[in-house]
Amino acid sequence: MHIAAIDHMANNGDSFLHNARPITKVSMALLFLVSLIVTNHIFKALILLAIPIALILLSRVNVREILHLAAYPLVFSILFALIRIQQSWVAGLLVMTKALGAALNMLLLIATTPYTDLFGIFSYVLPGPIIDVFIFTYRSLFILLDKLENMMKSIRLRGGFHPVRILFNLKNTAGALGVMTIHAFDMSERLYRIYSLRGYKGKIPLSREWEPLKPVDGFLLLFSLIVLTGVFIPWNI
């Protein structure tokens, strides 16, 4: 699954972006996002699209995986673009550029920032229990994915999967999902027990100490502010 691949990039990557502070990367992503949303100029938008592409290349993450994920918003924005194209080609292109740029920004963020750091930053704005739900969701996801993968393997080996018999597959898949859901509930009960025993009281303590910014952080923040400003200044093109 893609989340696993992304998670791996974020944790094992090594580039100036991986080394920057999470708060920097989140700020940068938000500033770029704002820039994209307010831009109504195709050239500016194209530049805003080029920036995350360049950064993704520079951060040496698995580009194929990113492209695969980026295909989704791209294809989807075509849909909206087709409507706008009836106004003008540029309007259509703009929609696509914005959508793709925004998605690449998010992908850049998640591919260079481990989820724990991200959730740590979310915890400044969201209630504690919600953050805990994030953490539990994420951790359970990996455990359950393993289970499901094994189950699907098992189904395949036992002749329960057929390339074209859809209803047949559906029945077996529903069976596997059902079994996995039940295991998941047992698991949630065990999680409850172990967490209680380990002193969980409704707030997972994250290490959220303020770490001093490094030169690279300053550079990235400055850069994204310049970009934002650039969006607001009228250009003569």
Add this chain to the structure above:
Amino acid sequence: MEHLIKVKCIRHVYPDKTEVDICGLDFVVRPGERVVILGPNGAGKTTLLSHILGLLSPVEGQVEVMGMKPDKDFNKVRKHIGIVFQNVDEQIIGPRVYDDIAFTLRNEGFSRQETEDRVSEVAAMLGLEDILEKIPHYLSGGQKKKVALAGAVSMMPEILILDEPFDGLDPKSKSEMIDMLNRLNGEKGITLVITTHDINIVPRIADLIYVINKGKIVTKGSPADVFAEVEMLREANLEPPILTDLFDRLAKKGYPLTAPASIDNALEQLEMILGGQVQDEERIVSG
């Protein structure tokens, strides 16, 4: 056919770039053999089995099962292999025990009558008649393992592959499982490929042992031969079975002993060399 399974120096790369090499000696399984794979945690035992099952494709090297490539001819190879994974919970899919044992049979289009007959036969063989109507979720660990085994043999496969089948079983259930597997091998001629960390039972279930360590199949041989190579075993986080170790050390000191296959055999051998040492009075006292 000369060999059922042949694996030649494969290399696998997991999506996260973890590389697993299984090189060195060829891994060869002949019909009717009981083969045990030993090796430390993370050696690649499960990876090797996945290649044999066609669940993974090697980056390099060759895997051959009954003359076919399991990853290419998945649907053909699969029919000849029964499999019990380590975590049987993830393997039992049917809502009732009966449905689970019948799962493959139904998928392969057996008629209702045939399915019923086959399930009864397998259930009788493994002693599951009484729980056919039960919901697997509520079975004990040992019962679940038996159900998984029943599901795996329902198609009467040529090869049965088991990944750590004895984990979490109490000693008696483990013994029963071993007997059951030996019966399947003896009576039905099913070839067994097993991984386990439970060294002490290996002499009871193995004709042939392969040891994997650090990306290499470092040894193959009969239990007696492999367990004699103590240095190599320690190297691979393993150790010889307790009795083998004891007898080996005694033999090194000059006593004429050979690695025993069972505790009874060990007793016999020891009595032989101890013969006549005990005084009659003592015997009466402690008997």
Add this chain to the structure above:
Amino acid sequence: MEHLIKVKCIRHVYPDKTEVDICGLDFVVRPGERVVILGPNGAGKTTLLSHILGLLSPVEGQVEVMGMKPDKDFNKVRKHIGIVFQNVDEQIIGPRVYDDIAFTLRNEGFSRQETEDRVSEVAAMLGLEDILEKIPHYLSGGQKKKVALAGAVSMMPEILILDEPFDGLDPKSKSEMIDMLNRLNGEKGITLVITTHDINIVPRIADLIYVINKGKIVTKGSPADVFAEVEMLREANLEPPILTDLFDRLAKKGYPLTAPASIDNALEQLEMILGGQVQDEERIVSG
């Protein structure tokens, strides 16, 4: 305090009406003891542990931990107990190994410095220094077990409870785990309560054994005593460790042997009674 834990004839009813009795002898654990609970699959070992932890409340009977009722005084009792469940995957909470080891410390309001010191200490003790920054789902099975253990001992609890901690470990990792536990017991005085199906290692880790079978605690005693009751063990799907069994059978035939705690000890005892039997030539040949 005379005893840390005392359980008196409890009965538990699970929501689906499954009844589990644990009656017979009282289950008593004294400070500093290493207690192993044996019993067949489904005997109620895990159920017993859950009661001691206060996760379940008995329908009948009494559970007392350090003079308190664990289900009522859950938050007090909990602080004195460290726990490693069988499924360590689910037990590791912290986003990173460091966070996981620090989890309980932070919940209990340790300062940053204290937390850091304690984590370093525990990590050093268990050899986890190098993986503190790792994310749990990239660890191997053995590493996960160690991390879970580190999280459990971070509060330096009086009692450490482990449900089948040796499952799935290769022999060397198992040995390391045993040594680690014995060190925790010896150096820190932590009381151990362990369940396992791996009979052969019990002599290395137990001062006291309880055997549960069919709703009853049927025996308690030192390994030597308990393993001498072969009939009772077989009754409970158990068997004595291989060496104990061998020596017991030899002893029954009159040889002056006692149950050995280790393979070295077994060797010594055997050599003693074999002493001088071997001819010099033989020794040269096989040596």
Add this chain to the structure above:
Amino acid sequence: MSHIHLPDGVIPPFWWITGLILCLALLWIFAGRIKKDEVRRKIPFAGVIGALMLIFMSVPLGILPVHLNLAVLCGILAGPGLGFVAVFAVNTILALIGHGGFTVIGLNTLLMGGEAILGYYIFRAASGRLGSASSAVTANILALLLSTVLMILIVGTSVGLGEALLPHDHTHESVHAGEDHIDDRENNSESHSGEIKDARFLFLTGWTAVIAVILAGILLESLVTGLIVSFFSKVRPDLLKPAAEG
């Protein structure tokens, strides 16, 4: 069904900001309603539900260009409040991997979480009269139909009726291209009825196919929900006793 895979920059700020605020308000309410002594049990539960939803979405269904969502099932199992919280976590994680825009997390959560909430209440109401499987199917169909209508309204009003969009079926990633044409068709045929001619070159059929695809999607998901629930009623009926509100 209701998952609008809207990218960023399409919905006007007024709408997504309103959605975000409304969503956060609901989150705060639901988070506050988890009782202190239940929090230890409910939070891991919500996390597990969230993980399950993410997994349901990633299950390949052969050649069918559809993926499951099962918000209603999660509502039935987790109750309305936790269901909503879990949906929020799911949408945020999806947005982080580019699956739907970051700015529209609020709207997405309101719609999908709405399905969970609606599904829960319909299931509870129906299970007095029907078996659990039929109740689940009923709840699923009704909740999905309602949320689909709701989404058309939201998207329609916000983007402007002239550009109103019907929901996108849960298209599986590998087969997007084919499916998206169907969506294009539905968008155009609904909102640009005057322009259908222009769009013909893209699409071969009209309204009937659009409705068929939407209904097929709803039915498929209802079928799976029904299968899973009927499995539960055999194996773990206790899970289907409607979860407490909150």
